[in-house]
Amino acid sequence: MCRLCPxxxxxxxxxxxxxxxDTEVVFVGEGPGFNEDQQGRPFVGAAGGxxxxxxxxxxxxxxxxxxxxxxxxxxxxxxDPEPAEIAACAPYxxxxxxxxxxxxxxxxxxxxxxxxxxxxxxxxxxGTQRPVDPTTGAPNALAYxxxxxxxxxxxxxLRETMLDDMAGIPAALLESRARRSEPVGxxxxxxxxxxxxxxxxxVEVVDAVELETVLAGVATTPEQVDDDQMQLFG
Ligand code: URA
Numbered sequence: 001m002c003r004l005c006p007x008x009x010x011x012x013x014x015x016x017x018x019x020x021x022d023t024e025v026v027f028v029g030e031g032p033g034f035n036e037d038q039q040g041r042p043f044v045g046a047a048g049g050x051x052x053x054x055x056x057x058x059x060x061x062x063x064x065x066x067x068x069x070x071x072x073x074x075x076x077x078x079x080d081p082e083p084a085e086i087a088a089c090a091p092y093x094x095x096x097x098x099x100x101x102x103x104x105x106x107x108x109x110x111x112x113x114x115x116x117x118x119x120x121x122x123x124x125x126x127g128t129q130r131p132v133d134p135t136t137g138a139p140n141a142l143a144y145x146x147x148x149x150x151x152x153x154x155x156x157x158l159r160e161t162m163l164d165d166m167a168g169i170p171a172a173l174l175e176s177r178a179r180r181s182e183p184v185g186x187x188x189x190x191x192x193x194x195x196x197x198x199x200x201x202x203v204e205v206v207d208a209v210e211l212e213t214v215l216a217g218v219a220t221t222p223e224q225v226d227d228d229q230m231q232l233f234g
Pocket of ligand 1: 044
């Protein structure tokens with residue numbers, strides 16, 4: 001059992017994440033809630049229902065993307081994850097991103113935003129993209145910022161905003177694909193990301209066995225992929 005942070009003490013299940021191992025799109029939320037802790041799967045409660053709806057709105061299914069969180073164990077009472085807990089869990093997320101090598105990392109909520117767009121404010125950043133610092137684990141990705149679905153459950157007017165932001169993801173994916181096909185060394189430099197490079201904290205100690213467990217989620221395959229609808233693999 002991972003004991004890198006205090007969250008292990010009260011968890012029922014760790015929630016590593018799940019999705020398509022060959023996807024180009026990774027959604028990163030904050031941390032498991034009650035239902036996720038019970039089932040060991042991410043975004044299976046009310047916020048997950050809304051996330052599924054948002055994906056359907058652009059013709060995607062959750063089995064075609066990968067869904068995970070910045071912390072893999074539930075913060076008691078669904079409190080916000082502490083910076084030290086996010087830092088302790090970062091090696092797991094980093095390894096997942098190294099393996100998946102996504103074109104787009106969609107951040108859901110403030111804590112995920114803080115990892116992939118350090119210094120950005122969600123009210124200004126939502127619906128925008130920025131190159132991801134490779135020290136996060138994603139070698140060549142754009143981060144695309146969104147509000148957390150739970151925020152739209154609390155505040156109905158945010159649903160429209162989230163639908164609009166979701167509708168921007170396919171264009172961001174096309175932009176990222178274009179960047180990724182450019183020869184290495186000719187990528188436009190993003191000064192904000194460059195500056196942030198030193199800010200991302202690294203945790204060197206990773207329990208290899210635990211990492212295997214986390215990566216088990218990466219091997220999850222969808223039951224069926226509908227090729228007609230699939231703009232991700234199309
Ligand atoms: N909220 C999150 O941030 N992640 C989940 O997995 C569920 C709810």
